[in-house]
Structures are given as C-alpha cells and as structure tokens.
Amino acid sequence: MNIKGSKVLITGANRGIGLSLAKELDERGAFVTLAMRNPDSFDLKEQGLSERAQSVALDMGSFEKIESFANEHANSDWDILVNNAGQLTGGLLEEQDTQSIYQMFQVNLIGLTHLTQRMLPPMIKRGKGKIVNNASVSGVMHLPCAATYAAAKTGVVALTNSLSLELKGTRVTTLTLITPGIKTRMFDQISEMYGEHLDVSSLSSISPEEYARKVCKSIEKDCLFFHPGGSVAVALWMARHIPWLFRRLATIGFKR
C-alpha cells in the first residue's frame, strides 16, 4: 500500500512505538491521526509533526469511549488503522494484580477487536484498507511470567489471522506485527515485572525509530506479517518447531 497520501489512525500514539510510527508515516507523506488518552497534553508541533497530522482522544480501556469514538467517525475514510495501544502485565500468575489483568485484556485485545470491528465497514465499502495489529513475540513464543500478556497477544495474532481470511476479495488487508524488544517505557517495565523470577538480562532491543521504518516497509510491501530477524527469529523458530527444546531453554533462567 502507498503510504504517501494515505489516511492513518494510530492508537497509543503519544509515545513509544506509536509516536515513532506516527512520525515516520508523517515524514512519508501520510495524513496521520494520533489517538491517545490525553491529547490536551500533547503538542503536535513540538513533536515535529507536520500540519497534516492531528490528535484525537481515545481511551482503549473503555467500551463507552471506543463506541462513541466509532459513532463519531462512522463515515471516516481512514485507509490504515494501526492498533498499537498496549499495556504490560507480568510475573507469576497468582501474584499479578487482577484489575491490571482485566485492564490489559481490555486494551490489548478486547478494545483492539472492538475498534477494528467498527473501523472495517467503511474500508470494505470503499474497497481499500489495512489493519495493522501490534502483537508481540509473546504472541507466538510463550515464556514464564508472561502468561496473561502472552494470552492477549496470542489472541491478537489469532484474531488477525482469521480476519485476514475473512477479508478475502475485499481489498482490505492485515499486517500482524510480531514485535520484538523495542526500547520504550514498556521494554523497561519488563525487568521490573519479570526480573524477580526470570533472567531478562539477555533481552535485546532496537530503537522505536528503527522499528517504525521496518513497519513502514512492511506496509508498503503489503506483508501479512512483520517477523523479527536475528537471535529472536531463531527462538521463534525453535518455539514452533522444537517445542520440547524451547521449553527446556525457556526455563533455564527461571525460578519461582
């Protein structure tokens, strides 16, 4: 899909991957709408975004807010929806905060499903569109301490796989991001949440700016998936093809 001139809606666009992607798409000539919880405390100009960019309020943790956003934009002509907003949960399942688990599922999976459901009809009607869902390596490689987060991200992968088949013949396509470690606030939270029970010292990351360029390439090439390379790719391959070995290696740095 051509990025230049296309209209893009990105959730969780005030920082991290969402903001870097918004900037990269903006630089490439897209009309970017940055959705975030608090647009009043976000300055588009200060962030170096062009006059084409705009911000809107959208809390992905609330059924009512997603519903009223969707009603307000029922006749929208966004070409690309990037479901990026996300929260992290982690640690031993019985020790995780239950309210945070509910909220994380709401934002990472249920809200994403709700917004996608409401943004699709105008895309299908116009015969043009792309749904970009930010999943994670945790959606295909299940480590200890990540049970809840991995469950939500696996759900995102499954939802997007199924949807891509349903969309056959509509000219609306999907892109699943099997996102690896990206140096954002969430990446720093991994050691805080998982570090007590799991050795996360060998986790690697790339900058959100570099990742945004890779995601844009995948959009332009109409890829179905973005898969990371390097050692993460080896781990993903092992999780899929040699699960017994993956299970053994995945628990080496784990203690209850």
Ligand SMILES: NC(=O)c1ccc[n+]([C@@H]2O[C@H](COP(=O)([O-])OP(=O)(O)OC[C@H]3O[C@@H](n4cnc5c(N)ncnc54)[C@H](OP(=O)(O)O)[C@@H]3O)[C@@H](O)[C@H]2O)c1
């Ligand atoms: N960083 C990684 O290593 C990594 C790896 C795999 C996948 N991912 C995925 O990439 C996505 C972006 O994460 P990130 O690394 O950029 O993390 P981040 O810097 O923590 O950013 C998370 C973004 O999600 C937004 N968000 C959280 N709850 C929200 C809600 N209820 N409504 C609307 N927006 C909400 C945050 O907004 P506020 O500022 O309002 O909180 C923020 O903009 C997430 O889906 C994450 O799961 C990240």
